[in-house]
Amino acid sequence: MSETLPGFRLTQPESVDQAVAAMRAEPDSRFLAGGTDLIVNMRRGLAEPKNLIDLNGIAELRSITQDVDGLHIGAAQTLREIGEDEDIRHRYCAVAQACDVIAGPGHRNVATVGGNLCLDTRCLYYNQSHWWRKSNNFCLKYKGDICHVAPVGKRCRAPFCGDLAPVLMVHGAEIELAGPDGRRRIALADLYEEDGADHLRLAPQEFIVSVHVPPVDAASVRSGYAKVRVRGAIDFPLAGTAVLCNKHDNGSMVFVVALTGTNSRPFLLGGVDPVAPGQNLDEAFDQLEKLVQKQVSPQRTTTTAAHYRRLAVAALTRRLARELAADLADG
Amino acid sequence: MPETTKRIISLTINGTRHEDAISDNLLLVDYLREDKRLTGTKQGCDGGECGACTVLVDGQSRISCITLAASCHGCDIHTIEGQAQNGRLSAVQRAFHEHLGTQCGFCTPGMIMAAEGLLRRSANPDDDEIRAALGGNLCRCTGYVKIIKSVRAAAEALQ
Numbered sequence A: 001m002s003e004t005l006p007g008f009r010l011t012q013p014e015s016v017d018q019a020v021a022a023m024r025a026e027p028d029s030r031f032l033a034g035g036t037d038l039i040v041n042m043r044r045g046l047a048e049p050k051n052l053i054d055l056n057g058i059a060e061l062r063s064i065t066q067d068v069d070g071l072h073i074g075a076a077q078t079l080r081e082i083g084e085d086e087d088i089r090h091r092y093c094a095v096a097q098a099c100d101v102i103a104g105p106g107h108r109n110v111a112t113v114g115g116n117l118c119l120d121t122r123c124l125y126y127n128q129s130h131w132w133r134k135s136n137n138f139c140l141k142y143k144g145d146i147c148h149v150a151p152v153g154k155r156c157r158a159p160f161c162g163d164l165a166p167v168l169m170v171h172g173a174e175i176e177l178a179g180p181d182g183r184r185r186i187a188l189a190d191l192y193e194e195d196g197a198d199h200l201r202l203a204p205q206e207f208i209v210s211v212h213v214p215p216v217d218a219a220s221v222r223s224g225y226a227k228v229r230v231r232g233a234i235d236f237p238l239a240g241t242a243v244l245c246n247k248h249d250n251g252s253m254v255f256v257v258a259l260t261g262t263n264s265r266p267f268l269l270g271g272v273d274p275v276a277p278g279q280n281l282d283e284a285f286d287q288l289e290k291l292v293q294k295q296v297s298p299q300r301t302t303t304t305a306a307h308y309r310r311l312a313v314a315a316l317t318r319r320l321a322r323e324l325a326a327d328l329a330d331g
Numbered sequence B: 001m002p003e004t005t006k007r008i009i010s011l012t013i014n015g016t017r018h019e020d021a022i023s024d025n026l027l028l029v030d031y032l033r034e035d036k037r038l039t040g041t042k043q044g045c046d047g048g049e050c051g052a053c054t055v056l057v058d059g060q061s062r063i064s065c066i067t068l069a070a071s072c073h074g075c076d077i078h079t080i081e082g083q084a085q086n087g088r089l090s091a092v093q094r095a096f097h098e099h100l101g102t103q104c105g106f107c108t109p110g111m112i113m114a115a116e117g118l119l120r121r122s123a124n125p126d127d128d129e130i131r132a133a134l135g136g137n138l139c140r141c142t143g144y145v146k147i148i149k150s151v152r153a154a155a156e157a158l159q
């Protein structure tokens, strides 16, 4: 029978320690969660690991809990389970909204938060079959030496297109990592680097164990997520924006914004001023729209024009911020 | 080519128990179509984009062309072949037939399995729920309207 996937061995650890040991034994391995990104890429010849370490059998990676420190999600928790969690839908609205618009339902039944945060970057010249890429002399990101999007540059411009990273970032999430040197906890925003060919700052052999989100006061905080995509289902974001609006006791308001799909990393929007009590909110929305337009950097990595993606994501940010502020005002 | 190990999996397909030696790199769609000769499940794209290969694993819709067969050890799998019982079409199959939810038929096994998965967890879905549940399944022929109508009719027939 013809083999669709290249040959590999599947290792199925039952604990974090066993997964670390498996990776130490075979450092060229790749971690496998839902496989909805990795298996697709392997089918297209974009990865040929000799060993896959399946994270799904590790009980520690499969839980959602809440306590006084906030929300804790195991890395192998599926998008479906996260999106259906009543408390997440209520308090961490943006997280549930993002889960609902990732890929299709058959993907979400197995796709995980860890895989989503470690999603490979994407590009018109990269997410293609082997023969397509070969006929184009491959590209800087894999097997080639030129970026077809920005040929004079030396950096891969493929954008990060995961939907969960921005929503977790506006909620101030941290991630716990495990590796040969033990465990450490970092801010999610620090996981990413502006380099499409090497966008994750994981140490060699490290993986995400869990995601931790601080508690939310549902009375004073609203969050939401919106993405631009070609079709209303299945598609990756051409650009996506997460907004969190926090109303303080003195009446001032703070907007936190994070973006995806436009740069090689998801990032928190810089330079956003808090809105003083009584200040005209339209001025704040104008500022958000301009800051987004200025800080995103979409390239010709999709068939949709980069300029459109820039304007659309700025407009979506404005609309979302206005809706969240209105919702907070209504109580 | 790197070495691939083999393993024994045991699972249920359409109610019948199977035990097979398979390679770690075998995809569920290839296991079903080529090892088990259950060719009703279709392969319509080069991986994960069209939903033609949708089957139910433990009651949930799954994209079999990006699922490792090895990960289905101990699972309960349902494919289009298991829907008709004793020569009688299932309610979803009958509704697709009567309401013209199928034309060329290529997307139909995947559509029916995704619809079946929906109706097992939600007996009376509204159109939005039906659209969401079939959101990962593409059809080049029908324009979707008759597919939605067929699923609604199946839900009513099952009431």
Ligand SMILES: Cc1cc2nc3c(=O)[nH]c(=O)nc-3n(C[C@H](O)[C@H](O)[C@H](O)COP(=O)(O)OP(=O)(O)OC[C@H]3O[C@@H](n4cnc5c(N)ncnc54)[C@H](O)[C@@H]3O)c2cc1C
Pocket (backbone or CB within 6 Å): A030, A031, A032, A033, A034, A035, A036, A037, A038, A039, A040, A055, A075, A076, A079, A101, A102, A103, A104, A107, A110, A111, A112, A113, A114, A115, A116, A117, A118, A119, A120, A161, A162, A163, A164, A206, A207, A208, A209, A234, A235, A236, A237, B047, B048, B049
């Ligand atoms: C048709 C289609 C549409 C899609 N649309 C979207 C979309 O709209 N938005 C979106 O965000 N994604 C989309 N995806 C991509 C994918 O389905 C999701 O991002 C999913 O959440 C990936 O998770 P996974 O568990 O399947 O990851 P996997 O494929 O298992 O892994 C992805 C990567 O992460 C690594 N990894 C997995 N878990 C960990 C961990 N715990 N620690 C460290 N590394 C890890 C793997 O080694 C691999 O490199 C789409 C995919 C397809 C096929």
Ligand code: FES
Pocket (backbone or CB within 6 Å): B042, B043, B044, B045, B046, B047, B048, B049, B050, B051, B052, B053, B054, B063, B064, B065, B066
């Ligand atoms: S064949 Fe599986 S999604 Fe297209």
Ligand code: FES
Pocket (backbone or CB within 6 Å): B101, B102, B103, B104, B105, B106, B107, B108, B138, B139, B140, B141, B142
């Ligand atoms: S009936 Fe032809 S693809 Fe759907």
